[in-house]
Amino acid sequence: MMPRTRPARRTTARRSACAAALLLAVTALPASTAVAADTASHVEGQLPSGATYMMDVPAAWNGTVLLFSHGYTQAGSPNPAQNGPDATTKALLLEQGYALIGSSYATTGWAVTDAVPDQLATLAAFNDRFGAARRTIAWGRSYGGLVTTAIAERHADRIDGSLSMCGLVHGGVANWNNTLDPVFAIKTLLAPDSDVPLTGLKDQAAATGAADAMTAVVDSAQTTAEGRARIALAAALHNIPVWNQTTQARPAADDWDAQQANQYDAVKGLLKIAAFSRRQEAEVRAGGNMSWNTGVDYAKLLGRSSVRKEVKELYKKAGLSLKADLAALDRAPRVSADPDAVAWMSRTSSFTGELTKPQFSIHTIGDALVPVQTESALRRAVTAAGSASLLRQANVDNAGHCTFSPAEQVAALHTLEDRISTGKWHGTDAESLNSRAAAADSTTPARYVAYRPTPYLRPYDLAHPADGQ
Template sequence: MTRLGLLALVLLLVAGCGTTVAATGPGGARERGGYTLGAPYRIEVPARWNGTLLLYSHGYASAQSQMPGTDAPSRQVATSLLAAGYALAGSGYSQQGWSVEQALGDQLGVLDAFTARVGRPRQTIAWGSSMGGLVTALLAERHPDRFQSALPMCGGLAGGVTVWNLRLDGAFAFRTLLAPRSDLQVTGIRDSTANVRLAKSIAKQAQATPAGRARLALAAAIQQLPTWLPKGLQDEQGAPAQETAQYQSWRLAALGADFGNRAELEQRAGGDPSWNTGVDYAHTLQQSGAQAEVARLYSQAGLDLQGDLDRLARAPRLSANGRAVRYLERFGTPTGRLRVPVLTLHTVADGQNSPTNEASYASAVAANGDSALLRQLFVARGGHCTFTPAEQVDAVGALSERVESGRWPAWVEASGVPPDHAAGPPAAVRFVSFRPSPVSRPGKTSTARP
């Protein structure tokens, strides 16, 4: 990668008024801070700009938090992209939590500010991580006149309805099997902090016994949590190692989302947007890809797997609020109708947004006849959004090349190593050919209403 001068114009615009304050940042960068749009945002333009703007959408943050303007996943990634001549921009959003609705408007406001203060980009690439990956996909679908391509990373691209239904499935199985008489709340959560604390306590106790581990594995399989260790490639095989990986996914990500974040979503959407009426969890287990692991753990614990599946079948079901479902369809569920090239990036063992999201998204795109505009990259690593800077920079470069040439780079088609990194550190780039399992809750929400 060619190294360019790092002198950059940095606009740090924070919620409120329109004034700016100039300063000199690291590496000789000029910085300007101020207030506009009701949301903080950041713009960086290198001295030798190549004409391409990267608009970054950040991921989920606690509703009580305040995010600064964020224009890249990390400063290391930002520095590399500025050195390559890309301009960077991104909002901190006017609200946090499941703020997809606000993020869409805030990001378009950043584009307007960039054009007014810097100039019109030759091309604009939308990109983002986690919830920001979903925002990215929606921006590209709904505003193809503003974006020439998109890079959603580690996003819940099956759509909000499916993602939260999967989380409901896991939480429902978790409570029914492990703590049916507890105060743990699956929906209508009154105190999210206390609810997550209770869920973690239940999980810790369950992990200490063979029976508890078996039931944790069943609930994890129903939610399609990965069986890889979050720290990297799994080097241990067998059901115990897989269950340990799933427990780590529960502890590190899923419990907080399932038993905590739902409270904020319900308040925002005007009710619970998830349901499990009519769901057959025995069938869900069959579709999960983890049936053999669960069966072995149940056998080792001396438990009756069919008996627990029967318990799940008999447990009273939960219905959704139609208004809340419609809100989540709008903010946000991608349709899969593409008008610009989209390149997705996902680890093969993401415990927060399962790679099954990519299978669902690809199916939606194919149903619309737009598969030529979609390519999907996978990284042989566990964890949520655990990409190296090199992998993210390579993905940006590949998408930019696709826009410029009209063709996908050969290494993307082959899911191989980019030529520039063939001789680099082996751990820096771990792209791999991978086909994710289908999501266990298939179907568009318009045909799966509660």
């Protein structure tokens, strides 16, 4: 048992000490015993599904529990339970009195059918051990944003609100359609004679081989002006931003070469991470290929892309005909989906847009893995479902996937809590969010910015009956 902690100043040293102390807290309370007011607890356990869970409850619990859904875990990788996005943010929230809980999910990969019930079971286990919370907020990042949104739509009675951070809020079908498009362009324009399959990969070894082959194609293409222009076109079909890693220099608005060089790195990352390996795992779950490009007008898609001007300028510089390459994409044999696989992905991983509790969704504008345009797809669904008043979105001016500061995350959480408490949204503009972030933790950045993403290029949701193959 830990002694009662004194009110603490938010310093890095104090947060580290708090986090370290909590990790040493006791874990053996009986399920029927509530935690005493002067006790901080760290609890780990296992659910009947085999998933593990983690709970941290501070000495002066404020009555709010935060149910954290973690991101995608590659099949075969370690899969520990997680109850927060990072150690610093967790320490800040524990100092403020929040209880933090989360599970590992019973399986890795595209695990939504395990993740949602495991998260709800973790919440039930928390209530059994510590008593019902005054307020429950579901939150998550990356793939965990998809899990969080699924909970928000399908189990709203279990929560009071939700926060998605850099989430796959466009849903599974839209995700895999938009992942197919850039790889289709690469194969068609840069390796038209290749026999590398884009879907229907037999196993992870085949996925690795396909990724390696396409990466070699892209590496070779990057050495010529023509190849670089075509890589930029492929990137544009995924809305890959021109500044997408914090290690990159932010290119000038008309520095087309620097922009393309940044996208080249991201395209290779897409090939290595999602386009083959993660696709293969998801296809096994879905029972077949869940994406298609039959009927897609790639000229129209490019016309809506956030980086279309860069593509046009690079084609002009290379002396290539963009019109001819778009025509080549139109003529190329298309990829058809397995209807049963689409139905599975739609049923488990796509959204109706029907919210009954408030949701706040934040994104970095320089995200190449889950582009900020996914937020446009979410708004499309929520607006069509008549739930727009329950959704607010905000964007952080930073490169990379989920590269939020602790201050930015806590500010988003406080903004959602304010909506839950008052019944009205207050302070969702960039200036107000930055003010909240500075108040939450002045030692880490506050970079919210007024920004409106362009449309998502391949939306699919259950609020639009016309969506389909």
